[in-house]
Amino acid sequence: MSGPVNHEEPHGTGEGTGIPGHAQEGDIVDAYYASLPPGVVAHETTLRVHVQADEWCTPQAPESPVASPGTKAEVLRGAPDHVGNRPPSYPPHPLSRPSVRDGDxxxxxxxxxxxxxxxxxxxxxxxxxxxxxxxxxxxxxxxxxxxxxxxxxxxxxxxxxxxxxxxxxxxxxxxxxxxxxxxxxxxxxxxxxxxxxxxxxxxxxxxxxxxxxxxxxxxxxxxxxxxxxxxxxxxxxxxxxxxxxxxxxxxxxxxxxxxxxxxxxxxxxxxxxxxxxxxxxxxxxxxxxxxxxxxxxxxxxxxxxxxxxxxxxxxxxxxxxxxxxxxxxxxxxxxxxxxxxxxxxxxxxxxxxxxxxxxxxxxxx
Structure with a gap:
């Protein structure tokens, strides 16, 4: 990559880079940071990056999520269960509560x-x-x-x-x-x-x-x-x-x-x-x-x-x-x-x- 440029603002239209024409070079810089391997720390100094169209590769998401070994499906309990044909009339969750201003x-x-x-x-x-x-x-x-x-x-x-x-x-x-x-x-x-x-x-x-x-x-x-x-x-x-x-x-x-x-x-x-x-x-x-x-x-x-x-x-x-x-x-x-x-x-x-x-x-x- 090119060396740091001391606080110069990137400019350009992104033409010829494979990025849509309305994108600015700052967008390319952001994308470049996102593509860095884990553990790489970049300074806050603005970088001028020249990316060729054939060099740009957008990461592709896998076709389907891959679960970690031993991972169990999430279970959402929802509202508490009830006996009888219908649940009680009261809502099943806490509503209002006393205020400190009530004196207790x-x-x-x-x-x-x-x-x-x-x-x-x-x-x-x-x-x-x-x-x-x-x-x-x-x-x-x-x-x-x-x-x-x-x-x-x-x-x-x-x-x-x-x-x-x-x-x-x-x-x-x-x-x-x-x-x-x-x-x-x-x-x-x-x-x-x-x-x-x-x-x-x-x-x-x-x-x-x-x-x-x-x-x-x-x-x-x-x-x-x-x-x-x-x-x-x-x-x-x-x-x-x-x-x-x-x-x-x-x-x-x-x-x-x-x-x-x-x-x-x-x-x-x-x-x-x-x-x-x-x-x-x-x-x-x-x-x-x-x-x-x-x-x-x-x-x-x-x-x-x-x-x-x-x-x-x-x-x-x-x-x-x-x-x-x-x-x-x-x-x-x-x-x-x-x-x-x-x-x-x-x-x-x-x-x-x-x-x-x-x-x-x-x-x-």
Whole structure:
């Protein structure tokens, strides 16, 4: 190529170059730069380039795209799927949201969707919290909350999974649900070794006492003077695969299901004279005690912890919703995070509340 010309503007009509007559020499320069091999760096100095017609060769696109080895076709999920003949009337995507100017900074900055996950040994976790259709339509914030974390020392480590559902009747329920899951994790961490020992001993009485002590401590961490009202469900799973017992601590609606043999089984305790109806219970004031449920699972079973936004449609008379999730989550492998979110958003008419769901898969030895 010719040497640099110090900041001279190219000129000419491009005649005799094979470039259309209206093209300027600057166009030839641009085309020349585009034809340089990868890795060649050209200075900003303008270059005068003389290109003969027989030297110009326009790169030709291949007749058909060539996929890289192992490349999979792109899958566009689109709007969340639905059960029933028609989808719900609400739009399936987030619409308006609170403003900082409304005076509730926490609500204004609360995301419409949370997505989380973990892999600990043979255990895989997927978690999603999604603003409900009604809140999307109203422009109010998501009142559900969730926490996925580990507590306890290595020799007594537990996987802690928590979901909370703020009651719409309380002005600051969204803040209460957010605070209670974190406070529960902190206070249960202080009791982790005792919980671990009680699980080994299958001591339900000790687990119930620990749960009530820890939740009383967690409630004390809520801000005074705020209108908090929230449910809470905490599932504790030992990371030591030799311990098959798990424990659920519960206050209020929602709870735990186990997928066994393709069917969802409710794992919450049955109501009796010593227990309040969980449909009326809420933290921090409207509860008498924390329910404690000890259960034993085996690898291959799937645990589903959720707020009533997902547990209610899971137990509806029409089993299609339950069948959809059993099919999606009952396979040998946990779904990807994005697939799990899409599946968790499966819609059903009349069920438009916030939806928070955490699933646990465990591989066999």
């Amino acid at each position: 900074e926490f609500a204004a900055c609360t995301p419409a969707v949370l997505l989380d996950g973990a892999r600990l040994g043979r255990i895989t976790v997927r978690a999603a919290s999604v603003r409900g259709d009604s809140h999307n339509w109203e422009g109010s914030c998501r009142q559900d909350a969730m926490t996925v974390t580990r507590i306890g020392p290595p020799e007594a480590e537990l996987l802690l999974l928590a979901v909370a559902d703020g009651l719409g009747s309380a002005k600051s329920s969204h803040l209460g649900s957010f605070l209670i899951t974190g406070q529960a994790a902190i206070h249960l961490d202080q009791e982790a070794e005792s919980i671990h020992a009680a699980l080994r001993a299958q001591d339900e009485g000790e687990l119930r006492a620990i749960a009530n002590k820890a939740i009383v401590g967690a409630v004390s961490g809520l801000r005074l003077g705020q209108e908090h009202a929230t449910t809470l469900h905490v599932l504790l799973v030992p990371t030591d695969s030799s311990i098959r017992e798990r424990v659920l601590f519960s206050v209020g609606d929602g709870g735990l299901f186990v997928l066994r043999g393709g069917h969802w089984e409710h794992a919450n305790p049955a109501c009796d004279s010593s227990l309040l109806d969980t449909r009326t219970e809420a933290l921090p004031h409207s509860y008498r005690s924390v329910k404690s449920t000890l259960l034993r699972t085996v690898p291959g079973e799937v645990l589903l912890l959720g707020t009533d936004g997902i547990t209610n449609p899971l137990t509806q008379k029409d089993p299609e919703f339950a069948h959809r999730l059993a099919h999606a989550w009952g396979g040998p492998e946990a779904p990807s995070l994005s697939d799990f979110l899409w599946q968790a958003q499966t819609r059903a008419k009349s069920y438009d509340d916030d939806r928070t769901v955490i699933c646990v898969w465990e591989e066999g030895a």
